[in-house]
Amino acid sequence: MTAHHPNDDLLLAAAAGTLDAGASIVVGAHLEGCASCRRAVREFESAGGAMLESIEPALMAPDALARTLAAIGADTPVVRPAAPALPRPDLPAGVDWPRSLAACTVSRWHWMGPGMRWSRVTVPHAPQANVFLLRIGAGKALAHHTHSGLELTHVMCGSFHDGRSRFGAGDFDAADGNVHHQPVLEAGGDCICLATVQGRLVFDGAIARWIGALVGI
Ligand SMILES: [Zn+2]
Numbered sequence: 001m002t003a004h005h006p007n008d009d010l011l012l013a014a015a016a017g018t019l020d021a022g023a024s025i026v027v028g029a030h031l032e033g034c035a036s037c038r039r040a041v042r043e044f045e046s047a048g049g050a051m052l053e054s055i056e057p058a059l060m061a062p063d064a065l066a067r068t069l070a071a072i073g074a075d076t077p078v079v080r081p082a083a084p085a086l087p088r089p090d091l092p093a094g095v096d097w098p099r100s101l102a103a104c105t106v107s108r109w110h111w112m113g114p115g116m117r118w119s120r121v122t123v124p125h126a127p128q129a130n131v132f133l134l135r136i137g138a139g140k141a142l143a144h145h146t147h148s149g150l151e152l153t154h155v156m157c158g159s160f161h162d163g164r165s166r167f168g169a170g171d172f173d174a175a176d177g178n179v180h181h182q183p184v185l186e187a188g189g190d191c192i193c194l195a196t197v198q199g200r201l202v203f204d205g206a207i208a209r210w211i212g213a214l215v216g217i
Pocket of ligand 1: 002004005006030034035036037038
């Protein structure tokens with residue numbers, strides 16, 4: 001049962017297509033599993049469509065359609081080869097990759113501490129987007145940290161508690177510089193989170209800061 005959802009600002013931005021590339025992937029992963037948020041996005045979309053319909057139409061040049069079709073090459077059928085399946089690191093049995101990652105490159109699991117691994121997600125059309133996966137073993141704790149910008153997290157499997165609340169599979173979290181937390185993993189298998197940070201995680205301890213800088217999250 002999903003307990004934590006993106007707020008209306010994020011869902012409205014998803015409907016308007018104005019999320020940045022990283023946020024779009026993480027919010028998109030939540031939407032795939034959350035019917036109530038998909039319904040909210042559809043309502044925002046139809047509200048936006050109704051607004052567009054109420055705008056006074058403007059006269060277009062007589063050849064506008066022909067010029068637009070010519071510009072996009074609409075008279076030439078484009079045959080694109082099927083994209084090769086991208087290699088993916090392993091996931092626990094029964095856990096699927098979010099479809100929002102379909103076009104992304106996902107690195108192998110890298111060590112970042114005892115029982116802790118991470119993977120870099122590269123977005124082809126936005127290589128600067130800071131998107132990553134964290135895979136933390138049951139009972140482990142991520143170092144205390146805050147954020148230099150907004151951090152969005154989608155829990156793919158497992159669960160953790162960070163002093164504010166409990167987050168399980170399908171839950172979404174948004175944390176900014178006002179949130180100083182330490183996610184502690186619960187029993188029951190690895191917890192894998194898909195996350196994006198606008199900025200960097202700011203860890204408390206010197207070793208954690210060093211590891212954070214090393215892996216670039
Ligand atoms: Zn939701």
